[in-house]
Amino acid sequence: MPLMPLPREWDTFLSRANPAVIATIRKDGSPHSVATWYDWHKGRIMLNMDPKRVRLEHIRRDPRVALTVFDKQEWEIHLSLLGRIVEITDDYTLEDIDRLAIRYTRMPFGNRDHGRITAWMEPERWHGWGQDGNLVPR
Amino acid sequence: MPLMPLPREWDTFLSRANPAVIATIRKDGSPHSVATWYDWHKGRIMLNMDPKRVRLEHIRRDPRVALTVFDKQEWEIHLSLLGRIVEITDDYTLEDIDRLAIRYTRMPFGNRDHGRITAWMEPERWHGWGQDGNLVPR
Numbered sequence: 250m251p252l253m254p255l256p257r258e259w260d261t262f263l264s265r266a267n268p269a270v271i272a273t274i275r276k277d278g279s280p281h282s283v284a285t286w287y288d289w290h291k292g293r294i295m296l297n298m299d300p301k302r303v304r305l306e307h308i309r310r311d312p313r314v315a316l317t318v319f320d321k322q323e324w325e326i327h328l329s330l331l332g333r334i335v336e337i338t339d340d341y342t343l344e345d346i347d348r349l350a351i352r353y354t355r356m357p358f359g360n361r362d363h364g365r366i367t368a369w370m371e372p373e374r375w376h377g378w379g380q381d382g383n384l385v386p387r
Numbered sequence: 388m389p390l391m392p393l394p395r396e397w398d399t400f401l402s403r404a405n406p407a408v409i410a411t412i413r414k415d416g417s418p419h420s421v422a423t424w425y426d427w428h429k430g431r432i433m434l435n436m437d438p439k440r441v442r443l444e445h446i447r448r449d450p451r452v453a454l455t456v457f458d459k460q461e462w463e464i465h466l467s468l469l470g471r472i473v474e475i476t477d478d479y480t481l482e483d484i485d486r487l488a489i490r491y492t493r494m495p496f497g498n499r500d501h502g503r504i505t506a507w508m509e510p511e512r513w514h515g516w517g518q519d520g521n522l523v524p525r
Contacts, residue, residue, distance in 0.1 A: 268406075268457055268462040270408040270410075270420060270455040272408075272410035272418040272419070272420040272453060273418060274412075274416065274417070274418055278412065278416060278449075278451075279412070279449075279451035279453075279469065280410040280411060280412055280418050280451060280452060280453040280469075281410070281453050281467075281469065282408060282410040282420065282453035282454065282455040282467055283455060283465075283467050283514070284455055284457065284462075284465040284467075284516065311416075311417075313416075313417035313418060314418060315410060315417075315418040315419050315420035316420065317408040317420040317421060317422055319406055319422065319457070321462065324406040324422075324457075324459070327421075327422040329419075329420055329421050329422075331417065331418075331419065376421070378422065
């Protein structure tokens with residue numbers, strides 16, 4: 250798998266509000282995966298979660314994560330990133346989750362009863378499957 | 388996360404040719420994720436891959452995997468399964484990859500130059516996000 254940075258076409262791909270899956274490591278070393286919203290900002294992936302989600306425990310214990318992103322229109326196109334969580338912050342103003350909710354739903358986040366947690370992933374490696382049906386790069 | 392079996396609505400969901408992501412564990416214990424075709428057959432997930440794919444090394448070393456499946460029409464609906472690979476077989480007749488290719492593309496698999504490998508995942512736990520926008524079960 251090639252190292253970062255991403256070729257420009259994949260950079261554009263990530264800037265769209267595409268469906269994604271985050272994989273984390275459970276306490277016993279096995280993988281966990283779940284769908285997630287994300288934002289792509291200056292070469293980092295922004296994730297945001299309810300403080301009760303188990304994946305928050307996972308990334309606090311082991312910051313290594315993988316993210317796979319599908320093209321929303323053509324799901325044969327997808328990109329995977331391997332990397333690590335480099336920063337975890339308290340989103341007490343709900344600023345980050347609102348940014349994600351507006352990106353994906355055009356509306357601020359609905360549930361404003363309790364705080365959220367933001368985690369920043371720094372990708373290290375990537376592999377993608379492009380429009381011509383080939384793994385990129387081969 | 389609840390144990391198997393799946394409620395019937397998720398069983399139906401898995402029987403469709405939906406986009407999915409498989410997460411495996413790399414040699415260093417970090418997660419790897421990539422998009423995959425799958426089939427759902429008698430409570431097991433069938434996966435198939437080129438013998439050169441790194442995820443084959445991963446599952447031979449550590450059979451624990453996670454799978455997240457999106458509804459093809461409505462991305463907001465998704466299901467995740469945790470489990471393990473219980474059987475790896477040589478698909479030398481290309482029967483299994485043809486079954487997947489026909490399921491997803493309505494055509495037999497294009498590349499017939501070399502063999503394929505089939506891996507069967509047995510799910511142990513599941514969690515889903517349903518049509519009403521809630522994590523199921525809560």
